[in-house]
Structures are given as C-alpha cells and as structure tokens.
Amino acid sequence: MLRKVDDFFNKAYMGVSVILLIVVIVATTIQVFTRYIMNASLSGTDEVARFAFVWMSMLGASICVRTYGHAVVSILNDSLKSKIKLQKSHDLIIQILIFIGAFVILKYGFNLVQMTAKQRSAGLGIPMSYTYACIPVGALGMVINAIANIVDDIKMIKGGTDK
Amino acid sequence: MTYAIIIFALLFFLIFFGVPIAYSIELSVVGFLLITGLKPMIIIPQKMEIGMDTFVYLAIPLFTFAGYLMEQGGLSERLVDCVEKLFGWIPGSMGTITIICCLFFAALTGSGPATVAAIGALMIPTMTSNGYTKTEAAGLLAAGGALGPIVPPSIAMIVYATTMGLSVPTMFMAAMVPGIVLGLLFIITNTILFVRKGIKPEHKHYTAKELLHSVWRALGVIFLPVLVLGGIYGGIFTPTEAATVAAVYALILGLAYRQLTVEKLINAMKKTVTTSAMVVFIVGASNAFGTILAAANIPKTIANALLPYLSNKVVYLLLLVVLLLLVGCVMETVSSIVILAPILIPIGIELGLDGMHLGILFSVTLIVGFITPPFGLNLFTSAATSEVSFAEVVKGVAPYLIASLIFVLMIAFIPQISLTLPALLGM
C-alpha cells in the first residue's frame, strides 16, 4: 500500500519534472530567438524559465531521496558493509533525520505559501505563492520517500533476508 | 564565536555521520535556530526558494542535459573515435585520449559530473581493454572530470564572477590557460604511470581516408564549442542562454545522426532532472545556511580571527589554498563560493593581489576539491559510472590528486598563468 502510494508520487513527480525541463528549454530558446532573430523580445520568458526550473529542482530533489541520489559522504555506511543489520540501522537514523529536515521545510514552506498569496511576481504578475508552492510540494514528496525508506530499513532489520 | 562553533559542529557531525549534504546543511540551520532562537524557522524555506530562483543557475540543468544528450545521441562516441584514430599510437594513449576528450567535452559543458558520465560510458571499457585496471580507469576519469568546470564555460566561474562582480568572459579567458596546463599535467601523470607498467600500446595503422572519414563523422560535434563560445563572444546570447543552445544543438545533431530515440531522449531528461536537482537543492540549502551565517555575523568573526595571520601575500595564499582544499572536501563548490569568497577575497585584494588571479585560484582550488575525498561529486559519479567502490576510485585518483596540488600551487604563485591571456586580448 505504502509502496504503491510512493511509486505513484515518484512517477508523477518525474513526469511533471520532465515536462518542466522542456518548458525551461523552450522558454530560454524563445528568449534568444525573439531578441536576436525577430528583434522584438517577448517579455516574461525568463520568469517562466525560472518558475519551471525551481519546480523541477524541488520535485527532482524529492525523487533523489527514494533513489538515494543525494550526494553523501558514505565512509561510515561503507565501513558497515559486512554487518547488514547495523548498516540498515545506521541508514534508519539518517532517513529519520531526512524526514525531520523535510518536515520542517514542509511545515514552514506551507506557512510561506499562505503569506505570499497576495504578492505578485514582478514580470508576469502571477501570485508569488504559485512559485513558493514548489517548496512544500517538493518537501511532501521527500517526507513520503523518507517514510518509504524507513519502512524498508525496518523490514530489513527485523530479519528480512531479501537483499 | 559560540555561534560559529555550534553551526559548524552540527554541519560537520551530520556530514560525516552520512546524512546527505543538502540535508546536513539544512538540519544544521534547523538545529542552530532551535538552540539560539536567532530567527524564525520560516527563513529556511524562503531562503531555499530564493537561492534556487536565480536565472544563471538554469545553466546547471541545461549543460547537464547537453552532456547526457551527447552520450545518448552517440555524439561522444564520434568524438572518441576521431581522437582515438588520430592519437592511438602514443604510449598510454587511451588515458591521454580520455583526458583530451574530457578537455574537449569540458569546453562544452560547465559540469564535472556530466563530463565524467558522458566520457566515462565510452572510455571505461576502452581503457580496461587496453591494459588499465578498473581502479586506474575510474581514478583517471574522475580527475579528467575536474577539467569540466575549469575549462570555460564553467558554472563555478559564472557563480564566482556574479558574486564578486567580475566579468564572466574575462574570467573564462583567464581560466583557459590554467585548464590546458592541468590537462597537460594529467597527461604527463598518466604517461608516467603507464610507461612504468611496461605495456606497449597496440600499433594500428589507419589510412588517410579512414582518418579523414572519422574527422568528418565528428565534424558536427567539433562545431559545438565553436557555436557556444562564438555565440557568447559574438553577442548573440548570454552564457546561460548558451547552455540552451548547446542542449538544442546536441538534440538536433543526435536526431540528425539517427541515434537518438525517443526512449533515449526521455532517459537523458530523467537523468538531467535528478542530477541537476541534487546540485540545485544543495544550492538552495546553502543559501539558507549563508543567510544565517551573515545574520549571526559569523563570517566577520572568522575573518577577524584569521586576520592577524594573513599579513603577507605568501602566508595569505598558502592559508587560502589550505582552507579552500579543506572546504572543497566537505562542501559543494557553488555554495562555498557564495559563502566564502566575499569574506576571504577582499583581504587578498587589500594585500595588493589581483582580483581576477584570486578568482581563478579560488575556483580551481575548490574544483580540485571535486576529486578530494571524502566529499567529491566526481568521485561519486565516477564510482557510479565505472561500477567500482568509492574507496577504489580514491585509490585510482591519488596520483592525479598530487598533480592537482602541484597545479594549485602553480596557479597561486605564478599569476601570469591566469592573467596573460586576458591581458593580451585587452580584456
């Protein structure tokens, strides 16, 4: 059940991220094209590109929690390689810390979105909360992925031998 | 000083305990705010978003995407084939070729990990079939990747120039000679290692027609750096926009060569999303960290504590190099620049050192940090690409690390390496 929810989140986040990457490329291409080739700039392309970029980054960063894709100094974990249960316990503590970190971002990111609902972006005049929403939405994915990792770790520690 | 000790103790503990770097940075801020109550916690998400929401950082996913497209679209393979046919007869040539490919690729992307991933996929098998062990190959590849951010264009240098108010093109020009010098040092190191192993290179003979054919096949790829650098210097686009041009060009070329399928394209996009998100998320967390440092006056405190020791140029340069190598060990380059350059560089300028020289020294020293354990993005990427353990990559990279340290000292004490080319061009 948890795994299904988690898979769904990661697939959705990845799908949206890929679309956002396309938006970044198209927006910046249009910026060069209209300025240099058509000699008339389309305004707002840089704001669109940055909007897509921050969203892509937060969604992508949440996927990295599940795939263990975040950069890490793994000396301690590597040294525990021969003791699977100890290694998993160590990872369990790390995943709990990630959960706490992500939860702080989620909670206060949500407050931030509420606070900036009336504020408009400088170029296109869209509510700033639309941009800031990437923070709690990304953090939500991080929280879910950290929980999924925690559950996996606990299963392994409890004597799972499937690895 | 208590503030400084609290936040750095938390940061180092979390990093070495094995918490991912981005979360280590964020959690040290969370812990610091819980202990001191200096600012409300909402500053963390706000500064994270603002740290990421910066136009020049668009170059990170775009250059990374260009790198993956070159790998997936078979462009890297054409380049490698061309270089192999031209230089295959030299002792240790496969290693030399890898370094040359990295140099070439470095001119296209600003990203070390992208260089490692793109060249590694092709050169690891080629090297291991030519007498290299996997450890040697992985170490060499990680080192070659350090050329990525040194040879222009470079994300680290865009960030540095932006932070310290230098001109980006001048800085790129200043980095050109240092990049080539480091490439040569790596080639020398590789040749010495290979000759000492006593393996003779294979002697393949190619006809002029074969050689010309392979150059012809690679011609489209060779045009990419001309397009990127020519576009920036020709006033068509900005360095960030150049990253888009590189990605779009690599896409078109990959499609034209009929090697880029929809599946490969989506694969490249997915890799781009996670690779760049990892880096950008560190940038965001670092912005929160940096703001808290500033609000707690920590940079000034540290600078004041160091000041008595920084009274002459030689001591200053040596301390700067040592400090940055240590920082490069544990921190990501972009955040190190944003946090530390404004504190450390004004002291050097006060001592009469050149701002551009210091900028190049600062950037290359941090980039050497990419290949210094325990924290080095290139080491992680190379371990992943070559399918060897982190410890083995570290063993393989050691000789190149020594070459890099000699290089850093050269840059520190021979400013002409950095300053002559821009001066000749009147920049």
Place this chain on the structure above:
Amino acid sequence: ADKTFQLGHVNTSSDDDQYQYYAVTFANKLEELSGGSIGIDIVTDSVLGGERDMFEGMQMGTVDMALITNFSLGSFDPEWQVFDLPYMFMDREEAYSILDDEEITGPMQENLYNMGVKSLGFGDGGFRHVICNGKPINSADDLSGMKIRLPETAIYVDAFKAMGANPTTLAFSETFTAVQQGTVDGLELPISSIHSTGYADICEYMSLTGHFYSPFQIQIAASIWDTLSEEEQGWMLEAAKAATDAEREFVQDKEQEFIDEMAANGLAVNEVEDKESLAEAASTIYDDYAGEIGQDLLDTVKAKLGR
C-alpha cells in the same frame, strides 16, 4: 547599545554610494538621539537578501530593517507603482513635493504598516537614464528598435515598449557581458549605479533621459516597531528625517561629480533634446496601470503636479 538592529541594503559599502550614505547618516543620528541605546548594524551587498526577500523578511520577522527601492514595492502593494510611471516627475522638486505630501504618502505608508512593514522615510535614488552603444538618444525616434536591458518589472518594460524600444529582461549578473558583447545595445540605471558598476567603461553614450524617478524607503518590521517605546519611535522618525534631508543634498552633488568624472574618461553625456516625444509616447501606459494603482490616487498626484 541596549538594542541593535540589522539594516540591510543591496548596494555597496562605498562612501560614494547613496544608499550607504543614507544608512550611515541614519545610524549616526539615531545613536546620537538615543544616547547610544539603539545601535544599527549596516549589512550591505544583498548579504541579507535582495529587496524582495528583505521585504518578505520584514513581514515574517526575519529581517529587522531595510532600504527598499520603490519598484520592488509594486509586487506587494500595486499603488506604489504610481511613482514608477515613466515621466511622472520631470524634476526633483516635483518628486519631493509629492513624496513629502502626507495627504498622498501617509495613507500609502499606512497600507504598508498593515502588511507588516513600517515606512520611516524616503531617500532619493535619483532619476534613471539610458547608457548605451551605437548612438545617443535625443528623441523617441532614436530609441526606436534599440535593445535595452530592463529589470524584470512589468511597468518598466511596458514603458520602454511604449517608447518604441526593444526591451529585454536579462538578469543583472548577465547584463555586463551582454552589453560588452553587443547582445544588447544598452541599459538604464540611476547615475550613481552607472558609475559604481563600471558601465561607463563599456558604453559610448549616456543620455540623460530621466524616464523613471527612483525613490527608496527606510523600513522596519512592524513587529519590531510595535515593541519600541513612543520615545524610541520618535528618535527613529527623526533620524530618518535627518537622513532624508542630508541624502537629498548628497545625491545631487554626487551625481554631478560622477557625470564630470565619467565624461572626463570619455563617456559622451548628453541632455535629451526632445524629451517631450519620449514623455508623450510613454504616457500611453498610464491608462493601463490606472486600475491597479487606483484612478483616484493617479488623478490626485497628477492634479497636484498641475497635469
């Protein structure tokens, strides 16, 4: 000092800089008035953040005080855009007369207070002028088709479109390269910024177009303001008033000094012959912004200026 507040701004810590001058004058006067009980710690170079995030910071209670340029306020409270309209003020006297008019700015400052930010006073950021390569600007015809870099502020971009230019919104960090390599023909900034950012070295012409006036405010988080005694509040307001008076003189002297210096170093500086043509073309956007700003406010300001 019993209380110390951090005052952030986005300019440099140079003695020549008007924001820094304002901050220093304010800090000194406040120290004097309070007998040293309130200290100000000035934080320059955007180290506390850009203007958008410092304003948000004051609302959230993470930033104590800041100098905020008028064009950053429009995102939070659109009525401030009335001062961002092109050629709203033709000279400094017009600008000062409106900004010092409590009937106009009083209620606007009250609105900011309700948003969590107390405005203490106005500084003079100067008029913005075009600096470019290719040709000087003497009329709307000259500006036609020129690629001018603008900050990402809709009203600024629309004004330049109306004046016939091809406005392009680049990040400021990419603009120097873009001007140097000819990606854009030029940009527009206040004189002191043109001087401090080195654009005079890479541009041929500075035309004194004076298209936008750029006031800035000294602001404090309302959450802090409310904890101050009435006496302390009085000191703050008095120090701000003193800083405003001193800085208005300072900026005019400095601008002349900068123009002379840049001209001596080879920058061609010109008064704009047909400023009317620019003002007339630009005024077409007034109606577009009347709704956001408020027709009443716009009409009142225009009436007071005799337009």
